Amino acid sequence: MSNVFVIDSDYKPLNPVHPARARCLLTQGKASVYRRYPFTIILKRVVDQPEVHPLRLKLDPGSTTTGIAIVNDQTGNVVFAAELSHRGYAVKGDMERRRARRCGRRNRKTRYRKPRFHNRRRKQGWLPPSLESRLANILTWVARLCRYAPITALSQELVRFDMQAMEHPDIAGIEYQQGTLAGYEVREYLLEKWKRTCAYCGKENIPLQIEHIQARAKLGTNRISNLCLACEPCNKAKGTQDIRVFLAKQPEVLTRILAQAKKPLQDAAAxxxxxxxxxxxxxxxxxxxxxxxxxxxxxxxxxxxxxxSHWLDAACVGKSTPETLKVKGVVPLLMTATGHGSRQMCVPDPYGFPEKHKKRVKSFLGYRTGDMVKAVTPKGTFEGRIAIRHRPSFHLGKRDIHPKYMRCVQRADGYEYTQKGVRHAPPHI
Known part of the structure; x- marks a missing residue:
């Protein structure tokens, strides 16, 4: 599994250690648990002139998932690996629903309001909230890992999708002089779009070929919406047939392929x-x-x-990748951004009118929703995330437990974690 982060009593990062070594330090009382996810221990002394090995933090940014890996360039060891799932589409959906409610409410008021679009100015480098959320998640974890490990360098994958060449592959000359798109990147995009499976038979882990949904012999184009992936037998079996004729006996597959082909390039744009x-x-x-x-x-x-995988892609980013990567036994930490709750003080109904109001204080008796606690009660010991109620009884799983039995293990930080098949998720409010 991944190594354990170590910091001294001055909160200076030291070399990550094997979990067995961390277990010995905790058993001997030389260290205590500082953080559960990622697992970090803090020594009870200051280490003078520590010999730390420089580590490199590598990032594979994606639209929905970002791979993270910490690699020792000298030894090739992958010290830590994680996959961060973003909530950009959830942010976009929430804002669209809020916009629809406001628009409907204003229209029902039947009052005229002058447009204000010409009066608004956006600062330089402005990004939509859904994209800002992705950047904030990545930067948050870069800052955290730099506090827990001796990071001396960063590596980032700069993915480039040429949107114009994807839409118009034949464009050239005066109309387009920004370079040409190598077919390699088109293949990468198609592999991501079609989930590395044959579009017709659904087979995985086999050599795949670029297939034209509408054959070139039937005036089909090379635009990205007309391309899919197919294995060699399916590609030969289809030939130049119309896809509706080829899949006449498989209407479900035909519907799925046509819907997937029209899927917008929003991931590449993000x-x-x-x-x-x-x-x-x-x-x-x-x-x-x-x-x-x-x-x-x-x-x-x-x-x-x-x-x-996302974390292995992150470990392979850049020319600094060692010739041999030691990834045996590494278990990535799966992190999902959940946010820190809503800032709305009133919850609207489907028509956009106030339905109920929230408490102005998010904490109660020293706890907040999403805190990970350990409760030792007369009925047993329970551990997990809590949902507070403004009364002396909190939700822990399917139980109501008094906070006097609880001990905070880790404060809510806006993420849920999964490792070794165990899911620790904040409860829904």
């Missing part, structure tokens, strides 16, 4: 929009930032015969 903004904000940490392309990441991963 990555394109945030890649340079993330690079600029990483510069503020004062560490050297190495950049690598998606093609280089795949080359590093395939030459080292590693399977496809």
């Amino acid at each position: 990555v394109n929009t945030t890649r340079w903004a993330l690079w600029e904000r990483l510069q503020a940490f004062g560490l050297p930032v190495e950049c690598g392309s998606g093609g280089l990441t795949k080359y590093n991963r395939t030459t080292r015969t590693l399977p496809k």
